[in-house]
Amino acid sequence: MAAVKTLLYLVVYPGLLFLFVYSTFCEWFDRKVYARLQNRMGPTHTGRGGILQPIADFFKLMAKEDIVPDRADKKLFKALPVVGLAVVLTAALLLPLWHYQPGASTFNSFQGDLIILLYLLSLPTLILFLAGWASTNAFSIIGGTRVLTMLFGYEVPLFLAVLSPAMLAGSWRLVEIAAFYQHRPYLLLVNLLGFAVALVCVQAKLERTPFDIPHAETEIVGGTFTEYSGKKLALFRLMTDVEMVVSAGLLSAVFLGGFGGGLILGFIQFVLKTLFVIFLLSLMRALTSRLRVDQVVAMAWKYLAPLAVLQLLIVILVKGLVL
Amino acid sequence: MKLGIFLPELIRSLFKKPNTVDYPFEKLEVPPDFRGSPFLHPDLCIACRACERDCPAEAIEIEELSKEEKKFQMVIHNDRCIHCAQCVDSCPTTPLKAMEMDHLFEIADFDRHNLKMQYVYNRAVPKKPAGSAVAPMSPNRSAKPSDGSESATAPAAPKPDPASKPGQS
Amino acid sequence: MKFQIPIGPQHPALKEPISLRMTVEGEVIKDADLRLGYNHRGVEKLAESKSWIQNIYLTERICGICSHSHATCFVQGAEKLLEIEAPRRGVYLRYLVSELERVHSHLLWLGVAGHEAGFDSFFMYTWRDREVVMDILEMISGNRVHYAINTLGGVRRDLDEAQKAKILDGLKILKARSEYYLKIGAGEPTFVGRLAGVGMLSRQQAMDLCTVGPVARASGIARDVRKDDPHAFYDEVEFDVATADTCDVLGRAVVRIKELFESYKIIEFVIRNLPDGPIAVKAPRRAKPGEVVSRYEAPRGENIHYIKSNGSDKPERLKVRAPTLANYAATIEMLRHGFIADIPLIFAAIDPCICCAERTAELVDARTGEERIVRFADLRRLAASRQAHSNKRNVAWPL
Numbered sequence: 001m002a003a004v005k006t007l008l009y010l011v012v013y014p015g016l017l018f019l020f021v022y023s024t025f026c027e028w029f030d031r032k033v034y035a036r037l038q039n040r041m042g043p044t045h046t047g048r049g050g051i052l053q054p055i056a057d058f059f060k061l062m063a064k065e066d067i068v069p070d071r072a073d074k075k076l077f078k079a080l081p082v083v084g085l086a087v088v089l090t091a092a093l094l095l096p097l098w099h100y101q102p103g104a105s106t107f108n109s110f111q112g113d114l115i116i117l118l119y120l121l122s123l124p125t126l127i128l129f130l131a132g133w134a135s136t137n138a139f140s141i142i143g144g145t146r147v148l149t150m151l152f153g154y155e156v157p158l159f160l161a162v163l164s165p166a167m168l169a170g171s172w173r174l175v176e177i178a179a180f181y182q183h184r185p186y187l188l189l190v191n192l193l194g195f196a197v198a199l200v201c202v203q204a205k206l207e208r209t210p211f212d213i214p215h216a217e218t219e220i221v222g223g224t225f226t227e228y229s230g231k232k233l234a235l236f237r238l239m240t241d242v243e244m245v246v247s248a249g250l251l252s253a254v255f256l257g258g259f260g261g262g263l264i265l266g267f268i269q270f271v272l273k274t275l276f277v278i279f280l281l282s283l284m285r286a287l288t289s290r291l292r293v294d295q296v297v298a299m300a301w302k303y304l305a306p307l308a309v310l311q312l313l314i315v316i317l318v319k320g321l322v323l
Numbered sequence: 324m325k326l327g328i329f330l331p332e333l334i335r336s337l338f339k340k341p342n343t344v345d346y347p348f349e350k351l352e353v354p355p356d357f358r359g360s361p362f363l364h365p366d367l368c369i370a371c372r373a374c375e376r377d378c379p380a381e382a383i384e385i386e387e388l389s390k391e392e393k394k395f396q397m398v399i400h401n402d403r404c405i406h407c408a409q410c411v412d413s414c415p416t417t418p419l420k421a422m423e424m425d426h427l428f429e430i431a432d433f434d435r436h437n438l439k440m441q442y443v444y445n446r447a448v449p450k451k452p453a454g455s456a457v458a459p460m461s462p463n464r465s466a467k468p469s470d471g472s473e474s475a476t477a478p479a480a481p482k483p484d485p486a487s488k489p490g491q492s
Numbered sequence: 493m494k495f496q497i498p499i500g501p502q503h504p505a506l507k508e509p510i511s512l513r514m515t516v517e518g519e520v521i522k523d524a525d526l527r528l529g530y531n532h533r534g535v536e537k538l539a540e541s542k543s544w545i546q547n548i549y550l551t552e553r554i555c556g557i558c559s560h561s562h563a564t565c566f567v568q569g570a571e572k573l574l575e576i577e578a579p580r581r582g583v584y585l586r587y588l589v590s591e592l593e594r595v596h597s598h599l600l601w602l603g604v605a606g607h608e609a610g611f612d613s614f615f616m617y618t619w620r621d622r623e624v625v626m627d628i629l630e631m632i633s634g635n636r637v638h639y640a641i642n643t644l645g646g647v648r649r650d651l652d653e654a655q656k657a658k659i660l661d662g663l664k665i666l667k668a669r670s671e672y673y674l675k676i677g678a679g680e681p682t683f684v685g686r687l688a689g690v691g692m693l694s695r696q697q698a699m700d701l702c703t704v705g706p707v708a709r710a711s712g713i714a715r716d717v718r719k720d721d722p723h724a725f726y727d728e729v730e731f732d733v734a735t736a737d738t739c740d741v742l743g744r745a746v747v748r749i750k751e752l753f754e755s756y757k758i759i760e761f762v763i764r765n766l767p768d769g770p771i772a773v774k775a776p777r778r779a780k781p782g783e784v785v786s787r788y789e790a791p792r793g794e795n796i797h798y799i800k801s802n803g804s805d806k807p808e809r810l811k812v813r814a815p816t817l818a819n820y821a822a823t824i825e826m827l828r829h830g831f832i833a834d835i836p837l838i839f840a841a842i843d844p845c846i847c848c849a850e851r852t853a854e855l856v857d858a859r860t861g862e863e864r865i866v867r868f869a870d871l872r873r874l875a876a877s878r879q880a881h882s883n884k885r886n887v888a889w890p891l
Contacts, residue, residue: 038616039336040343138497142519142832209610210682218505218608218836220497287327289683290610292833293519328679329613332672342620354627356649358634379546407549407640412648424634 009099009108013267019092022271023241024054029275030244030282037286054241058234066230073134080134081228081235084127088242091120095249096175097270098263105173112172117250118159124243125151125205128214131236132224143223146293147214150204153300154211158201160308161194164315165254168323174250178258188257190318194311195255197304199277202247203284204296206240210288211296248277358408359425360401365444367421370395374410374422383410393446402435421447494522497832501530505608505836508846512839516832524827526820529854531847539810544570544644544779547807551797552638554812555848557600559638560593561790562797562812562848567642568723569786569799570807573779574644580767582646583724588762589632589641591755595666596625597791598748598755601843602673605745608836609686614676621669624662631655646772656763663756670752677745687742691826691838694739701822704815705793706751707842709735710743717789729761741834741841777805790815792843814848 009015028043028051035042043050068074093108094117100109125147132144166172168187169180181188204211215223222228228236252273253259259266259273291299344351353359361383370393375383382403388394406424414422432438494517501509509530515523535554539547547570552563564586571578578586599622606614626636633639633649641647678684693703698711708715716733718726734750736743779801786797793815800809819842826838855864855871866874 033337036337036341037333038613039339039341039620040616041341041345044345138495142497142516145518209612212610213833216610216833218610219833221504283330283333286333286613287329288611289606289614289680289686290833291682291685292831294831295685325679326681329676332617333613354631354634356634357630358640377543377545379542379549405549405553405638406635407552407638408634408648409545409549409640412643 005099006107010093014092014095014097014270016089019089019242019245020238023238023245024058025051026245026248026274026278027054027241028052030278030285033279033282034286037283058238061234061237062231064230064233066232067227069135069137069227071136072227073136076130076134077227078232080127080131081232081239084124084131084239085235085242087120087123087127088239088246091117092242092246092249094120094174095246095259095270096178096253097259097266100175102175102179109175110173114162114166114172114174114177114254117174117246118162121205121243121247121250122151122155124239128207128224131228132214135224135227137227139220139222139226140224142220143214143226146220147207147224149293150207150211150213150296153297154201154204154304157197157300157304157308158205160305160312161197161201162250162254164194164308164311165191167312168315168319174253174258178253178260181257182260185257187318188255190314191255191311193307193314195251197308197311198251198255199280199284200304201300202251202277203281204300205247206244206281208281209285210291212290213293213296216290244278244281245274248274248281251277353426353428357424357426357428358406359427360404360406360430361399361408361410361422361424362440363397363399363442363444364419364421364423365397365442367416367419367447368395368397368442368444369416369421369448370446371415373413373415377409377413379407379409380405388443395444395446397442397444399440399442401430401438401440402432416447493517499835499839505839506846508844510844510846512827512835514827514832514835519831519833521827521830521832521835524824526824528820528846528850529852531850532852533847533850536810536812536851539807541806543777543805544574544775544807545777547810548642548644549638549640551810551812552640552642554814555845556637557597557845558593558790558792558795558848560589560641561788561795562814563640563642564590565786565788565790565795565797566799566810567644568788569784569797570644570779571775572784572786573782573799573801574775575780576645576773576775578646579770579773581650581769582771582773584762584766585647585649585651585771586642587724587726588651588759589629589639589647591758591762592625592629592632593639594755594791595752595759596622596629597843598752599625601748601791601840602677602745604840604843605687605741605837606683608840609683611680611683614673614680614683618673621666624665624669628659628662631658643772644775646770648772650771651766656766659759659763663759667753667756670749670756674746674749677749678742684742686834686837687745688738688740690741690834691830691841692739693822693826695737697825698739698822701825702818703793703822704818705790705843706744706747707793707819707822709733710747711739712737715794717787717794721787723787725762729758731757741837744841778803779805779807792816792845793818812848812851814845816842816845817849817851819844820849 011017032042032050043053046052046056068077094113096109100106105111129144129147132140132147166177168190169177171177171180207214215225225233225236249270256273259269261269370385372385375385380403382400384398384400386396388396408424410422411420411424414420430438494515497514497516499512499514500506501511511527511530513525513527514521535550539550542550548563548567551566552559554562599618603615603618603622606612606618629639630636632651632655633641641649693707693711695712698708698713703711704715712735714733714735719733731754734747734754736746781801781803783798783800786799788795795815796813798811799807802808823839823842827835830838855866856862857864
């Protein structure tokens with residue numbers, strides 16, 4: 001029975017199948033909200049309200065010609081999209097949705113899974129850098145270096161911001177952090193500052209405006225993706241979508257009280273909370289203009305990192321004085 | 324300088340109807356003076372060739388088919404037309420102009436020859452302003468489709484339905 | 493590591509073909525090179541074989557955005573050669589369309605600047621509101637892009653009371669929206685952070701490099717043909733030449749928004765003081781022999797047409813100096829020592845109309861630097877043979 005459950009967990013929910021459908025839905029939601037914020041319609045034709053548009057885009061790209069540049073590092077070039085997708089799908093398995101035992105540790109929930117999830121989310125960034133570098137295109141290389149430059153900016157504030165609620169809860173395990181805040185929801189307010197910092201950092205990690213610098217279309221064409229086409233580009237896009245879902249899931253697990261209450265209730269909470277986070281991300285995308293890479297690093301160290309440290313201080317004070 | 328200065332406008336738009344139009348399914352009205360493609364009222368044309376002379380795109384060709392019958396053929400190459408309506412301005416017939424613009428704007432086609440419009444007609448005689456009635460030259464004054472492979476068409480109505488676009492049958 | 497990146501002839505930031513070769517070191521531009529000639533259309537040669545009236549529509553098609561500028565510039569000159577003068581009402585209507593065109597062009601530019609800076613919401617909103625002025629233009633002239641309102645000796649379409657009311661209604665919306673955009677453009681920190689201090693061009697440099705239009709005005713040079721050499725009714729109407737002294741892309745944006753308000757003033761003046769009378773006089777078909785230089789303040793800067801007539805019904809020579817051409821030299825100066833991220837913004841800030849500026853194309857051998865005159869047929873043959881003999885793996889196109 002447990003084996004069947006595990007298999008279901010890996011393949012259906014929240015594994016491959018669910019993530020594919022839900023991440024495309026999230027992309028549609030993001031596009032639709034972004035369009036409506038700009039007084040446009042967004043996708044309308046494929047499916048009801050254009051809901052199938054991301055899936056149509058995915059299959060269209062899968063059917064397109066796949067070109068590998070002559071001078072590219074071919075093995076790396078071909079392997080990276082698959083590895084990238086695998087990494088984010090693995091990260092999704094660590095979200096505390098279902099099939100965990102609060103007391104004992106299982107393969108998908110254990111002491112320290114928060115750290116592993118954070119590092120798994122860092123890997124796609126490195127993969128994007130390698131993808132840009134392996135393409136040996138001037139635009140891709142610039143894109144790749146921008147990916148890395150930005151990583152130095154937002155990674156530390158993100159870690160600090162995400163780890164401070166964990167410190168308050170006194171656990172490195174997502175389920176326990178969520179359970180802690182479900183018991184004392186008012187403590188979520190303590191972490192608001194960290195939530196804001198983490199949102200900005202996640203936006204940067206997902207490379208969306210104002211941080212879409214590595215693939216800034218008007219500057220460096222496709223950036224890291226310039227040479228990618230067909231199936232590989234489709235996988236990269238799916239990777240970005242799944243990454244968005246996982247990051248939103250991580251933020252809602254840590255800052256919004258997780259997804260307790262069993263399979264059904266947990267699912268509803270997961271959808272509502274991730275959509276809320278994605279809505280905030282879309283709003284930020286519509287609200288801002290693209291920054292320059294030097295401005296991003298400056299902003300990250302001038303504002304985000306001190307704010308994250310301040311959050312840490314607040315947590316320590318609260319923990320010492322109140323609890 | 325304020326962070327998120329655009330926010331109120333964006334949130335307001337979220338609950339407003341989108342400003343864009345679902346184009347191929349919903350169409351916008353063009354203003355009454357819209358310049359679409361030119362067409363000819365063959366019964367008014369006096370074959371003065373002013374339009375042919377002034378057309379900047381050389382889209383109008385007038386040919387005399389028969390001298391004694393005063394029969395003319397006008398071909399409007401809508402594939403070359405730049406929709407400037409100079410032919411309408413140059414047309415000297417009064418009070419009604421022989422050349423007129425329709426209101427079509429979806430005029431793309433896969434074959435440029437489909438856009439050609441051909442008229443065979445007898446020359447009209449300019450009416451004297453004094454009103455001295457001149458008998459019609461010939462009973463056969465209306466546009467007559469030629470039998471060429473180029474689908475010849477009758478002049479479009481001033482506001483035709485895009486579905487019944489001339490030259491697509 | 494120093495390397496060269498090609499921006500163009502095909503690049504998402506460029507809507508028209510031009511080649512900017514950037515020598516970059518990391519993110520910093522060390523040198524910039526600019527190559528033209530990708531879209532030579534032979535307009536000037538064609539103009540020599542068209543009659544005066546036909547040439548209005550030809551010159552109108554030099555540009556898609558400032559179409560009326562070129563047509564008006566040509567008509568101004570041609571009317572002098574034909575020795576006719578447009579009636580007052582015709583003149584008012586002609587420059588009414590000019591100002592409306594300036595409004596639409598500047599709103600378009602604002603959107604493009606937003607897009608180049610990655611501020612797509614700004615882009616969508618400005619273009620949404622630009623539709624108001626586009627609808628007005630369509631209502632007046634019958635088309636959205638090529639208004640074809642000019643004719644020799646006046647304009648082709650009159651304005652009635654209902655249309656006047658509609659224009660005034662539209663102006664109200666546009667004014668409110670422009671004020672809002674001024675607030676956003678100068679208030680959104682991420683946007684201002686991208687524009688301020690980018691593409692510096694000092695007043696002296698702007699003077700030396702013969703810049704025109706908003707580029708010059710943003711460097712503090714109050715140069716405007718409408719004020720310096722008043723034609724039509726520009727000496728009667730009150731308006732200011734908008735300038736800024738920040739010398740950067742932000743200044744160019746602010747100048748354009750300020751110019752919007754000046755244009756609204758002029759449009760209102762025209763609507764309120766539209767004289768009665770005919771809108772056009774009849775023009776002769778032949779011009780007197782002679783030559784004329786016509787100047788016009790297009791949205792992008794000073795537009796110059798040189799027209800020479802030999803007494804026939806066609807011009808003997810038409811020379812067009814589009815404003816973009818005058819700003820190219822300054823662009824290179826602005827690009828130097830900037831960041832890669834600023835290339836699209838700096839280049840967009842001159843509001844380039846690349847195809848309008850394409851007057852000649854010269855063939856230079858990439859290896860020897862030798863200049864040649866080659867017939868078009870030979871060029872095609874060369875391209876075909878190259879295609880046939882190249883094995884696909886080693887096609888090396890010299891940059």
